[in-house]
Amino acid sequence: MDGLGGEGRELHERRMAWWREAKFGMFIHWGLYAIPAGVWKDRCIPGIGEWIMHTARIPVKEYEQLAKRFNPVKFDAREWVGVAKEAGMRYIVITAKHHDGFCMFDTKYTDYNIVKATPFGRDPLKELAEACREEGIKLGFYYSQTLDWHHPDGLGNDWDYSPSKQNFTRYLREYVKPQLRELLTNYGQVAVLWFDIGTPTPELARELVEFVREISPDTIISGRIGGVFRWGPIKGLGDYIEMGDNQIPNQKLEEDWEVPATMNDTWGYKSYDHNWKSPGRIIQTLVDIVSKGGNYLLNVGPTAEGEIPEPCVRILREVGEWLRVNGESIYGAEASPIDMAPDSIYRCTVKPGKLYIHVFGWPWYGELRVSGVKSKVKFAYLLADHSELKFKQEGEKVVVRVPEKAPDPVDTVIVLEI
Ligand code: GLC
Numbered sequence: 001m002d003g004l005g006g007e008g009r010e011l012h013e014r015r016m017a018w019w020r021e022a023k024f025g026m027f028i029h030w031g032l033y034a035i036p037a038g039v040w041k042d043r044c045i046p047g048i049g050e051w052i053m054h055t056a057r058i059p060v061k062e063y064e065q066l067a068k069r070f071n072p073v074k075f076d077a078r079e080w081v082g083v084a085k086e087a088g089m090r091y092i093v094i095t096a097k098h099h100d101g102f103c104m105f106d107t108k109y110t111d112y113n114i115v116k117a118t119p120f121g122r123d124p125l126k127e128l129a130e131a132c133r134e135e136g137i138k139l140g141f142y143y144s145q146t147l148d149w150h151h152p153d154g155l156g157n158d159w160d161y162s163p164s165k166q167n168f169t170r171y172l173r174e175y176v177k178p179q180l181r182e183l184l185t186n187y188g189q190v191a192v193l194w195f196d197i198g199t200p201t202p203e204l205a206r207e208l209v210e211f212v213r214e215i216s217p218d219t220i221i222s223g224r225i226g227g228v229f230r231w232g233p234i235k236g237l238g239d240y241i242e243m244g245d246n247q248i249p250n251q252k253l254e255e256d257w258e259v260p261a262t263m264n265d266t267w268g269y270k271s272y273d274h275n276w277k278s279p280g281r282i283i284q285t286l287v288d289i290v291s292k293g294g295n296y297l298l299n300v301g302p303t304a305e306g307e308i309p310e311p312c313v314r315i316l317r318e319v320g321e322w323l324r325v326n327g328e329s330i331y332g333a334e335a336s337p338i339d340m341a342p343d344s345i346y347r348c349t350v351k352p353g354k355l356y357i358h359v360f361g362w363p364w365y366g367e368l369r370v371s372g373v374k375s376k377v378k379f380a381y382l383l384a385d386h387s388e389l390k391f392k393q394e395g396e397k398v399v400v401r402v403p404e405k406a407p408d409p410v411d412t413v414i415v416l417e418i
Pocket of ligand 1: 048050196267
């Protein structure tokens with residue numbers, strides 16, 4: 001933000017340091033919408049689960065009733081953080097307040113919150129903050145600063161409220177800002193504030209960003225805050241470019257970027273969405289993202305009982321197993337120095353002195369041909385077991401002799417020491 005001259009740039013670099021190293025984070029969409037889980041009055045409601053109130057035009061008075069039934073007794077912060085950790089994720093961003101306006105944290109500014117309005121009566125963000133601290137995982141909060149279908153002055157609900165009578169500035173100053181202060185001061189260091197869907201005017205967006213910076217200069221601010229909203233990559237006044245949902249650029253970007261992504265086709269839990277991406281696809285997506293200089297914020301949508309769906313846990317565990325062997329080529333790695341066609345059989349990530357060639361499609365003819373290698377290669381080996389590979393280099397072209405069968409059919413990492 002603010003052109004990032006002088007001190008601004010230094011602060012920005014400081015707050016981004018861990019994030020650039022981390023590469024892989026867990027997004028958690030959890031709220032009242034986990035109860036209907038995609039079904040309202042016996043009807044399957046199309047679209048993403050956390051939008052059910054909007055899609056089905058559920059009146060505030062009806063939707064509110066869900067709170068009385070929200071009792072996620074199986075919620076265990078340590079278990080969730082354990083799932084993230086085992087998956088090799090280094091940060092978590094959880095919905096403190098989504099567009100439905102229900103607050104998943106203790107707040108003085110509305111009783112419409114998990115502590116006061118539900119039989120559960122606990123503050124899950126407190127418990128997560130503690131578990132994250134214990135495990136060395138960074139914790140961030142998603143906060144819907146613009147859409148709020150419950151608050152009379154929040155935007156987006158035209159079935160209960162009439163937009164012309166709404167006072168968004170009042171909502172932002174008397175509700176959003178005080179709540180952000182609570183989030184930024186009651187839960188220890190907040191790693192990321194994840195804003196969504198623009199803000200009505202650039203002035204109000206700036207006011208909000210400056211407010212956050214003042215309270216917590218080390219908190220990273222996501223890109224979806226600025227005067228305008230459009231789908232697709234947006235940096236707004238944030239610290240990095242937020243890509244559109246599930247959108248990966250074709251080429252590397254020179255700036256920091258992140259893609260929020262789903263494991264199936266919803267963010268909030270939907271009981272009948274079983275369209276899970278395979279572990280292999282998630283691993284290759286992570287590699288593709290890192291090879292283009294980005295971060296992967298992969299979502300889970302826990303149930304109303306408080307559990308991360310079992311298929312997610314299983315898939316993430318497999319991703320974690322791959323990362324335990326190959327993490328060196330991901331964490332803290334930088335974008336590929338080699339230009340690559342989108343349909344190339346490999347991707348490349350880099351660290352000082354090492355090129356990591358990630359082979360997605362194994363060459364049946366026994367040699368891997370890598371072009372565009374500008375440095376002299378001294379040594380080649382498989383990252384998994386450090387077994388040496390023979391190679392030849394002619395100018396920028398390196399030909400590596402490889403085993404007949406892919407040691408790892410999803411992604412075999414070959415290290416070229418330069
Ligand atoms: C979209 C949706 C929102 C979701 C977000 C995640 O903006 O409106 O429900 O939280 O994507 O990136």
